Amino acid sequence: MKKLLLLLLLSLGLIGSAFSDFEDSIAGFVVLDHYQCETYDYIVIETRSGYTNAQVYRGYNHTYEGDIIYGDFHSYGFTEIYDKYGNELGRLWIDDYMVGRSTALEWCYGD
Numbered sequence: 001m002k003k004l005l006l007l008l009l010l011s012l013g014l015i016g017s018a019f020s021d022f023e024d025s026i027a028g029f030v031v032l033d034h035y036q037c038e039t040y041d042y043i044v045i046e047t048r049s050g051y052t053n054a055q056v057y058r059g060y061n062h063t064y065e066g067d068i069i070y071g072d073f074h075s076y077g078f079t080e081i082y083d084k085y086g087n088e089l090g091r092l093w094i095d096d097y098m099v100g101r102s103t104a105l106e107w108c109y110g111d
Contacts, residue, residue, distance in 0.1 A: 025070040025082060028052060033065045037108040043092075044104045047073050051104035052097040059090015073097055 028045035034056055037043065043063050045052040052073040056063050059081055063069065069089060072079040074097050081089045096107065 026073045028069050028071065028073050030063055030065055030067045030069065032104070032108045033063055034060060036065065038110045042108055044108050045069070045073055047097075049074060050098040050100060053095045053099065053104060053107045054092040055095060057091045057093055059092075062089040063092075 026047055028047045030043055031046045031051070032042075032044040034040050034043055039055075041056045041060075043054050043056055045054060054073070057078070062081065062083070068084065069081045070084065071081040071092065073094065076094050076097070079092050079094055081092055083089055096103070099107075
């Protein structure tokens with residue numbers, strides 16, 4: 001019985017941490033997708049604090065121009081992306097964040 005209770009508590013802890021990742025996420029609007037950028041996996045996301053340059057590792061079908069996604073778009077490295085309900089959609093690598101429009105365009109289209 002104690003093992004079952006411990007397993008239940010651990011499971012609840014893991015579920016809680018997954019929700020907190022989503023709750024801490026930032027909304028982003030995909031303004032340039034992997035079909036528009038020079039490199040096939042690059043996208044540009046607009047947030048309240050500027051633009052985020054990212055590479056799609058998983059979830060291409062959720063990162064088209066006009067899509068709204070959620071994740072940690074204000075730090076470098078990997079981040080999971082979610083829909084508005086907290087469902088995981090994929091994974092991005094954040095190359096740069098809080099950049100201006102010209103930097104985002106240069107990153108997407110090249111020099």
